Amino acid sequence: MNMFRGLAMVLSSIVVGGCTGGGPVGSGDTTTGSGTTEGSGSASSLGPGSVDGNTAGSEGNLDSGGTTTDGGVTSEDSGTSGSDSTGGDTEGGVGPSCDAYVPSDAIELSSGQVVSCMEITTATGPCIRGNGVSGVQITNNRIGPCGQDQQGVAVQLEDSSDVRIDHNAIDDVMAGLYALGGGDDIVFDHNYVTDLHGIDFGAMRGMVQLNKVSGTGIKILCNVDEQTVPASGEGLEDHVSIYASSGTSESPIEVAYNKIRGGGPSQSGGGIISGEEDGRFTTNYVSVHDNILIEPGQYGLAMWGGYDIDYSDNRVWNGESHAWDNIGMYSPYAMPCSNHSGSGNRVWWINAAGEMNHYWGGNGECALSEDDNVFGDDTLDPEAMWLEVFAECG
Secondary structure (H helix, E strand, O other): OOOOOOOOOOOOOOOOOOEEOOEEOOOOOOOOOOOOOOOOOOOOOOOOOOEEOOOOOOOOOOOOOOEEOHHHOOEEOOOOOOEOOOOOEOOOEEOOOOOOOEEEOOEEOOOOOEEEOEEEOOOOOOOEEEEOOOOEEEEOOEEOOOOOOOOOOOEEEEOOOOEEEEOOEEEEEOEEEEEEOOOOOEEEEOOEEEEEEEOOOOOOOEEEEEEOOEOOOOEEEOOEEEOOOOOEEOOOOOOEEEEOOEOOOOOOEEEEOOEEEOOOOOOOOOOEEEEEOEOOEOOEEEEEEOOEEEOOOOEEEEEOOEEEEEEEOOEEEEOOOOOOOOEEEEOOOOOOEEEEEOOOOEEEEEOOOOOEOOEEOOOOOOOOOOOOOEEOOOOOOHHHHHHOOOHHHO
């Protein structure tokens, strides 16, 4: 639940990777639909490849010919639907599916760029960053490790729109996506995220953090966020943080069909939070639904404040007592709020004292009805939940 600012940078170069047939494409070359490429690069077997779980996405995904046109740029890819070079089964899964990956240092984005089939690492700062870009797709890559400082995130955006980050394996980073400003059509989907870690309180730590992002078509969907208990280093803060960010009544910010497991030892961070505000920036129109959270940290779901926010049909389980465990779900108590709603949530939570602490309604002003939710559902099975496949992600 921390508030963060990214570094503003002017970003210019075009770096597009690809893999056709069974071999990699050079890191500086662009493939534009013909399938012909130049350049060289060695394949790497590092990284987790892909993992079964959620089913593959729809719009903009690789078809049988290996062509993706999302973001206004056409790139040829391997078109594989079986196993990548690590032996991972990629059909119907999250994470990348290339036969080989071209090593690359940090990438600075330009509008209209597709980054694909790369293995992107850097010793300092973000692995990928963009300022004022649009029409970008970052797909089927292995990203990380990134810088071991506070800016060491996988993808950092500022004042950008129409950016899709999908089917990547993200590992050993401070955060998966940190977006400051900008708005329409920022999408983070079908990524496999591991080893999120921080340096100290205030670092960008979590799968996704939106900071003053507003617009339509903003979505965090069908990701698998798998951490240890406790998480690495100082641990992550919030897995998903919607801070001073807003959708619209017709197109709320959507956080859905994500599977999140692991967290701690932060005494403040946890699962999914929205509703915080920063001066003239408030959080409005957010829909958090159909997510699975297992031992995610200090809390499971948090509605901090804000307006027109709905949390529904989420499942939260914490059956083991850890020093950082507090509460399964809570509603506002400090921030202004109105028009909060939620139903079908199921929560089972044991706190640090070994006591049940499933839900707290805050000041009562925006509390959820306990008749419409199950706060204290001891039928939840974490193993079965983790193996579940969301049909909506197909």
